[in-house]
Amino acid sequence: NIEERAEFNIPIDRLDRICDNPSHLKTINHFLRKFDTNINALQIDHVEPELAKKLDDITEFIQQLKRENKSHEEITDFVNSKFGENAIANLLASLPSLNLFGRPSNDDINSQVYSIRASFKDTDTNKDYDIQFSDLSIGTRKLISFLMNLLCAPSGTIILVDEIEHGFHKRLLLDFMKTLFEIATLNGLQFIFTTHEEDLMDLNEISSEGKIIL
Numbered sequence: 001n002i003e004e005r006a007e008f009n010i011p012i013d014r015l016d017r018i019c020d021n022p023s024h025l026k027t028i029n030h031f032l033r034k035f036d037t038n039i040n041a042l043q044i045d046h047v048e049p050e051l052a053k054k055l056d057d058i059t060e061f062i063q064q065l066k067r068e069n070k071s072h073e074e075i076t077d078f079v080n081s082k083f084g085e086n087a088i089a090n091l092l093a094s095l096p097s098l099n100l101f102g103r104p105s106n107d108d109i110n111s112q113v114y115s116i117r118a119s120f121k122d123t124d125t126n127k128d129y130d131i132q133f134s135d136l137s138i139g140t141r142k143l144i145s146f147l148m149n150l151l152c153a154p155s156g157t158i159i160l161v162d163e164i165e166h167g168f169h170k171r172l173l174l175d176f177m178k179t180l181f182e183i184a185t186l187n188g189l190q191f192i193f194t195t196h197e198e199d200l201m202d203l204n205e206i207s208s209e210g211k212i213i214l
Contacts, residue, residue: 012112015112017152018152019044019046019114024151025044027151029041035172038122039140042116042144043117044115044116045097045117046114047115048113051095052113055100058079061082096117099115099132101116102114116132117131118133139168139172143176146180150187156188156189158191158192159189161194162193163194164177173197173199174199174200
């Protein structure tokens with residue numbers, strides 16, 4: 001469904017920096033494989049702003065028709081009439097993913113637009129396939145977002161996180177935290193986070209004076 005694309009709060013400047021620095025994407029993929037051995041790579045693609053604008057226009061038009069209680073067949077006919085025969089199929093064939101980040105405005109049609117997807121290996125067939133960012137697990141999306149922010153944050157940045165354990169399997173949570181501390185140490189960052197997970201308080205990376213228990 002062309003309308004069911006998800007919006008995520010990944011600042012466009014983060015994607016600019018990740019794409020401008022191949023080592024950042026390499027680092028993200030390295031840590032992703034530690035948590036999901038089936039992941040081949042995270043892929044970030046540039047999308048033509050005209051395609052992103054067309055996706056927005058078609059989506060807005062479909063939503064308008066649905067508010068008018070048009071049937072599926074009527075919507076298809078109206079879209080084809082307005083945007084051209086097989087407009088949706090042609091658009092989907094041109095886009096690597098419906099999860100687009102950054103939107104061209106009328107004043108800045110040349111602004112950067114990105115698509116994010118992950119390449120996986122099917123262990124049964126040994127074939128590769130892509131999954132849209134919105135179809136990844138909450139934990140994987142959270143990890144990707146964290147890594148992007150960490151790698152792009154200037155030295156001395158203080159990062160605040162509420163309920164950091166949310167979306168992670170308990171078995172992976174400790175490894176996730178150690179990964180964050182590893183990157184934070186290398187980049188000169190500081191974490192302040194809340195959690196209901198008592199095991200996190202036992203991490204060697206957290207000093208006794210750095211713990212507040214309520």
